[in-house]
Amino acid sequence: MRANRRADTKPEVELRRALHRLGYRYRKDYRLDLGTAKVRPDIVFTARKVAVFVDGCFWHACPEHGRRPTVNEWYWEPKLRRTIERDRNGDALLSAAGWRVIRIWEHQDLPTAIGAVIEVLEGGSEHMSDRR
Numbered sequence: 113m114r115a116n117r118r119a120d121t122k123p124e125v126e127l128r129r130a131l132h133r134l135g136y137r138y139r140k141d142y143r144l145d146l147g148t149a150k151v152r153p154d155i156v157f158t159a160r161k162v163a164v165f166v167d168g169c170f171w172h173a174c175p176e177h178g179r180r181p182t183v184n185e186w187y188w189e190p191k192l193r194r195t196i197e198r199d200r201n202g203d204a205l206l207s208a209a210g211w212r213v214i215r216i217w218e219h220q221d222l223p224t225a226i227g228a229v230i231e232v233l234e235g236g237s238e239h240m241s242d243r244r
């Protein structure tokens with residue numbers, strides 16, 4: 113049953129391609145079971161325990177573009193709030209389980225996004241050997 117799986121977004125695909133070209137191997141849309149909740153980061157480096165999310169500006173309320181709709185507020189407000197709460201909860205659970213979490217806004221340019229991921233990946237120099 114994959115019919116309602118969300119489509120990959122362009123920034124997500126570009127970031128994955130770029131990381132792949134740089135020699136990084138990862139799993140995409142990999143579901144992590146954290147006991148009380150399941151999270152599905154967009155890009156997961158299982159060996160290094162690094163989870164990357166590429167967040168849409170609207171749904172995840174980016175400070176620059178995540179302006180709340182002024183029509184049908186009663187409808188949007190709780191939906192958007194739930195998304196943000198779920199993000200925070202997921203981040204907290206991941207951190208508690210020893211994961212490093214990277215959140216990238218869909219509006220960030222590719223070099224910035226790649227830089228952010230690589231910085232975290234290479235931050236733990238003891239794991240350099242699993243780079244292919």
Ligand SMILES: [Zn+2]
Pocket residue numbers: 169174175176177178217218219
């Ligand atoms: Zn944005």
